[in-house]
Amino acid sequence: MAERLSKAKLSVFRRLSRKKHRIAEGRFLIEGWHLLAESLGSNARLLAVIYDPSRSLQDEDQRTLQVALERAESVYLASDDQLRALGETVTSSGVVGVVASEEDSWEDLSRELSRIESGCVVALDDVSDPGNCGTIIRSGDWFGVAAIFLGEGCSSKENPKVLRASMGGVFHMPILECRSLRDRLMEARKSGFEIIVASLDADAEALGDFNWPEKSLLVVGNEARGVRPSILELADWRLTIPRFGKGESLNAAMATSALLANWRIR
């Protein structure tokens, strides 16, 4: 049954805006009707839904609410102020969900990656900006990559800014947070993936002349520092986007989008 969100409960949920609490409690917040609908369309476990019952909702959001009310293990009624305190955005959308963290199991994912005959995995090395991580997940979701690896120094997939920028992409495909990206890359290689490191070096393979391997693992590094040497030495290929203008560099997310578009649409 629905109950009013108490002050005590609010402060419990508010803690989840911090990573250490998300990890300790194994759950995270999602904000807004769109992310809620995406989570309901996935296998994610909805621990709680917190919403403002005084809002009048659009039909689509009303339907999302109905499903959420059936699926959520707890339901809380909250005020606009309470929802704003839980969310990151200035104008609250009127709903926040609490979702159980689920670690994608490497064993399962590895088996799946061995099995596929063609596809692309994107691996991010030290891409710390949550907006960049989130939009890369969103683009990966559009172009249909098989999985995304988040290496050391990347934002977490449960970070509110990553969730928002991903537009639900985090619920659409396996996203693996790697304690050692290097280890995962070496294992993926055994499953037949060739490792392609995005590079700004003019002597790398040029996009346009590059034949993407059937199983491609595209590594994108930190914008300022590029890919770490310990990752770079695993590269089967280094791939660059030729420059035609005067710009010094491309944003990491923009580069990934250009690369993935070329992978799909040669």
Next chain:
Amino acid sequence: MAERLSKAKLSVFRRLSRKKHRIAEGRFLIEGWHLLAESLGSNARLLAVIYDPSRSLQDEDQRTLQVALERAESVYLASDDQLRALGETVTSSGVVGVVASEEDSWEDLSRELSRIESGCVVALDDVSDPGNCGTIIRSGDWFGVAAIFLGEGCSSKENPKVLRASMGGVFHMPILECRSLRDRLMEARKSGFEIIVASLDADAEALGDFNWPEKSLLVVGNEARGVRPSILELADWRLTIPRFGKGESLNAAMATSALLANWRIR
């Protein structure tokens, strides 16, 4: 000669963080050594340079400072606190420039656009997010577009967030802020440009099968609402990026990057 930045002068410059003052005074601020160097490499008029003389600088920045001191009409010495008050970033880089606004003349640009035999112009319609506008300018700069039109509802090219995200791209090519994007598009058509509107409609031309016209004018619209009807009706082509995964949409900047990469690297 260099003088210490007074409180009064600081508050005069601080006002330039607001658009209405930038317009009224015809000048804007640029923050950091990189943007300063880019402005010095362009025809921009450097009205003032404001820097913290207590900093020890890298060689490259030291060289930028020397050129700036020769070129700037005024030089002010400032404290770290003062520079932080002028800038947008939390950690000040130790330098802010004041640059004269320059309206790209439509007559000149139009003549230039008539003359070129092939190229791409990017036009943004109601892309309000300054981060998106700035990264699109940065990508346009990488792929070497001929010009960028900022239509109604777009961020200004003098917005600090646009400047920062553009990574100096605003100093590398003509960027036209249009009071009526529709008028400019109609005029560009007379110069031989074909108008290509980026679209999410599945019945639009699909990227990959699309032959870019020699003179392409790519219009990208607002993420939520797309391109306005009054612009859409000018389209010679509607172009979509086929979807291969589960994502509902692509971020406007990511879509532009994918489109421009395809334009250059077919």
